[in-house]
Amino acid sequence: MIESANPDDIVYVVEDNDDTRKSIEWTLTSVGYTVRCFPDAPSCLKQIDFSSPCCAVVDLLLPGMTGLSLCNELRSHEGRCAVVMISGHGDIESAVEAMKQGVVDFLEKPFGREKLLTSVHQAIELAKRHYRDSEEEAEITQRYATLSPREAEVFHWMATGLVTKQIASILGISPRTVDVHRSKIAQKMHLDSPTQMAHVLSVLQRQRDRKEKW
Amino acid sequence: MVRWVHERGVNQFDVDGTPLRCVGTVQDVTEQVETHSALRTGHDRLRAVLDTIYGFVGLFSLDGTLVEANEAPFERTGVRREEAIGRMLWETPWFNYSPQVQKRIRDAVNQAAEGGSARFEVEVPIGTDDFMTIDVAFEPLRDPRGIIVNVIGFAVDITQRKRAEELLRESEVFTRTTLDALPARIAVLDEHGCVSHTNRSWRDFPAACCTFWQAAPEGVNYLQLCEGASARGIESAARLAQGIRDVLENRMSEFSLEHDCQTAEGRQWFLSRGTRYPAPGPTRIVLVHADITSVKQAEEQMKDLRHQLYHAARVATLGEMAAGFAHELNQPLAAIRLYAEGCAEGIDGGALSSHDLQERLGEIAKLTEHCGQVIHGLRHFATAHQPRREVVDVGEVIRQVVQFMGHECRSSGIVCEVELPDDPVHVYVNTIQIQQVLLNLTRNAVESIPENRIYPGQITIRAWVTSEDEVAISVSDNGQGIDAETMKRIFEPFFTTKSSGLGMGLKISQSIARTHNGRLDCQSDGQGTTFAIHLPLWEEPA
Numbered sequence: 001m002i003e004s005a006n007p008d009d010i011v012y013v014v015e016d017n018d019d020t021r022k023s024i025e026w027t028l029t030s031v032g033y034t035v036r037c038f039p040d041a042p043s044c045l046k047q048i049d050f051s052s053p054c055c056a057v058v059d060l061l062l063p064g065m066t067g068l069s070l071c072n073e074l075r076s077h078e079g080r081c082a083v084v085m086i087s088g089h090g091d092i093e094s095a096v097e098a099m100k101q102g103v104v105d106f107l108e109k110p111f112g113r114e115k116l117l118t119s120v121h122q123a124i125e126l127a128k129r130h131y132r133d134s135e136e137e138a139e140i141t142q143r144y145a146t147l148s149p150r151e152a153e154v155f156h157w158m159a160t161g162l163v164t165k166q167i168a169s170i171l172g173i174s175p176r177t178v179d180v181h182r183s184k185i186a187q188k189m190h191l192d193s194p195t196q197m198a199h200v201l202s203v204l205q206r207q208r209d210r211k212e213k214w
Numbered sequence: 215m216v217r218w219v220h221e222r223g224v225n226q227f228d229v230d231g232t233p234l235r236c237v238g239t240v241q242d243v244t245e246q247v248e249t250h251s252a253l254r255t256g257h258d259r260l261r262a263v264l265d266t267i268y269g270f271v272g273l274f275s276l277d278g279t280l281v282e283a284n285e286a287p288f289e290r291t292g293v294r295r296e297e298a299i300g301r302m303l304w305e306t307p308w309f310n311y312s313p314q315v316q317k318r319i320r321d322a323v324n325q326a327a328e329g330g331s332a333r334f335e336v337e338v339p340i341g342t343d344d345f346m347t348i349d350v351a352f353e354p355l356r357d358p359r360g361i362i363v364n365v366i367g368f369a370v371d372i373t374q375r376k377r378a379e380e381l382l383r384e385s386e387v388f389t390r391t392t393l394d395a396l397p398a399r400i401a402v403l404d405e406h407g408c409v410s411h412t413n414r415s416w417r418d419f420p421a422a423c424c425t426f427w428q429a430a431p432e433g434v435n436y437l438q439l440c441e442g443a444s445a446r447g448i449e450s451a452a453r454l455a456q457g458i459r460d461v462l463e464n465r466m467s468e469f470s471l472e473h474d475c476q477t478a479e480g481r482q483w484f485l486s487r488g489t490r491y492p493a494p495g496p497t498r499i500v501l502v503h504a505d506i507t508s509v510k511q512a513e514e515q516m517k518d519l520r521h522q523l524y525h526a527a528r529v530a531t532l533g534e535m536a537a538g539f540a541h542e543l544n545q546p547l548a549a550i551r552l553y554a555e556g557c558a559e560g561i562d563g564g565a566l567s568s569h570d571l572q573e574r575l576g577e578i579a580k581l582t583e584h585c586g587q588v589i590h591g592l593r594h595f596a597t598a599h600q601p602r603r604e605v606v607d608v609g610e611v612i613r614q615v616v617q618f619m620g621h622e623c624r625s626s627g628i629v630c631e632v633e634l635p636d637d638p639v640h641v642y643v644n645t646i647q648i649q650q651v652l653l654n655l656t657r658n659a660v661e662s663i664p665e666n667r668i669y670p671g672q673i674t675i676r677a678w679v680t681s682e683d684e685v686a687i688s689v690s691d692n693g694q695g696i697d698a699e700t701m702k703r704i705f706e707p708f709f710t711t712k713s714s715g716l717g718m719g720l721k722i723s724q725s726i727a728r729t730h731n732g733r734l735d736c737q738s739d740g741q742g743t744t745f746a747i748h749l750p751l752w753e754e755p756a
Contacts, residue, residue: 019549020548020549023552023577026552027552030565030566061625062624086548088541088544088545109548110550111551112551113555
């Protein structure tokens with residue numbers, strides 16, 4: 001049970017029904033979230049701040065722009081805003097569609113306090129993780145960009161798991177030169193341990209995967 | 215001076231036969247000749263007179279032989295003189311068509327020959343295929359000494375009269391039979407209100423039925439009967455008495471009134487109509503009581519059926535809108551649950567101020583009230599009984615419809631706008647039925663807007679006062695419109711363009727509009743459709 005939340009965590013509530021919106025606002029505020037409420041999608045999009053991780057509680061049926069369209073719009077900001085979808089009557093079709101859109105949870109009204117708080121908490125955490133990941137990705141990408149072409153080549157073979165001798169033989173240079181490159185790479189990429197190497201590689205891989213996917 | 219003489223010569227002879235002399239005598243017979251001539255002239259004249267009259271005259275010998283007859287019977291019947299003269303009358307072509315007739319004629323002639331007389335009607339053939347009716351009489355003809363010498367017969371053609379009589383009788387029988395066959399009770403009252411003529415239904419009317427017209431046979435003063443009943447407080451009798459007096463006293467030529475009464479068979483309805491009797495003389499009145507119970511019952515039944523149909527349509531609509539109602543209820547329920555659980559937790563942890571707690575609980579109470587309203591509206595709408603009409607503001611009627619329809623519009627991404635007059639506009643209607651019409655029109659509007667559209671869908675519900683005694687409520691959409699061919703048929707029962715649905719929606723809507731003395735009309739083009747129900751404004755009773 002979430003007893004208290006960080007006031008830095010912002011939750012956007014997009015719900016056209018006044019009663020429901022107010023009760024959600026009250027519930028989230030009571031545990032410490034900063035809550036911003038909107039009766040429709042466009043006004044939310046106008047005000048939302050994507051610079052920090054956040055969560056949006058979105059009603060499926062909104063006047064004008066539907067919750068699903070809003071969800072799609074929010075998703076295009078690198079997952080910094082995680083969405084919890086709520087609905088008056090959740091038909092399976094829209095629930096499936098919402099999950100495909102990457103919403104954290106799909107709550108059917110009348111949902112309970114705990115369910116709402118848990119979902120919002122999870123969403124915030126997810127958004128934060130996404131945020132951290134994307135920050136890290138940006139940093140690693142930036143570091144990677146500082147490698148010289150030869151260093152990048154050596155890094156590539158390191159990534160495939162080859163040892164210095166093997167790399168030297170492939171590239172036709174002395175193992176010593178390879179070691180010089182390796183220390184340069186370790187310096188530039190902030191690689192202190194083999195574990196860190198694995199992490200950097202996974203981040204780069206993830207980024208590549210995402211680029212292929214999108 | 216001419217004289218007539220009779221000359222005669224007689225030769226005288228002796229015993230030998232020798233002529234002796236001739237004795238001539240001249241006798242003056244002038245007187246005799248003149249008398250004879252006068253007789254002849256008289257006879258000819260009589261003949262001429264007899265021949266010119268239309269009646270038939272015949273002279274018979276005592277055995278019944280026709281000695282002479284005037285021309286009329288021959289001319290009229292086509293029987294030739296030689297076929298009849300010198301024959302027994304009953305042997306003539308006039309009567310030989312039937313032995314019974316022959317016997318009757320013979321008996322009559324014999325009776326006259328013996329000094330009696332006979333008169334009767336009998337048929338005589340004309341040509342080959344027609345008959346005439348004659349009134350025939352036979353009398354004895356006596357000489358100056360009183361001895362019967364001949365029988366004389368007279369006859370007159372009474373065919374025309376007979377036919378007229380028959381027609382009259384037939385007409386009377388027809389009228390009487392028809393009147394008696396009628397289930398309506400009919401009586402003629404004279405200028406005092408007394409019953410003078412009645413038909414069978416009137417006479418057979420069970421005395422048990424109505425206290426004021428129980429058994430009113432001919433001769434009874436019906437007006438007094440009604441007035442007596444009226445004095446006992448029977449209101450319909452008073453109206454009937456008034457109607458009868460109005461006609462009898464020439465204030466009106468007719469009256470008509472409906473009334474009911476309780477009988478052993480239940481409640482019975484009557485239509486009573488009085489019409490001035492269109493004949494010279496004192497004013498009389500034809501009074502008709504028709505039993506219209508079955509008509510009334512049929513009307514009641516129709517009304518019941520109509521309401522059942524309306525109700526069935528409403529229930530069907532409700533079923534189709536269940537998701538909308540669920541949504542409408544889910545909103546406050548969601549809020550209530552969050553507040554309730556939040557309060558419970560707040561109390562537990564002591565984090566909630568009593569002020570905040572109080573406010574939340576107040577909110578919960580308010581929300582349950584809202585739930586109650588939704589449920590009330592639902593139940594009200596689904597209810598089978600027929601609530602009376604009431605005076606309502608059209609805005610109020612429309613607001614509830616929008617509440618019912620809100621979800622359906624939202625889930626189709628359609629914006630629903632409402633334009634109401636600034637001031638309340640009152641109508642006297644069956645609110646549920648009008649809401650049913652508006653719901654129906656709004657649902658049609660939602661369905662007419664294509665799902666895969668590239669423009670924003672919009673429905674506008676508008677109410678405005680069109681004239682000093684009418685208000686219109688329109689439902690417009692920007693959907694695909696109705697083509698001319700479909701437009702002609704939209705109010706036909708069981709006509710539908712939808713894949714599901716009975717096709718009764720617009721028919722029922724139109725019928726509801728009409729029972730409210732209003733109308734439902736429709737305009738459509740490529741840009742959308744507008745249905746409008748026009749209703750009379752409620753007028754404050756003066």
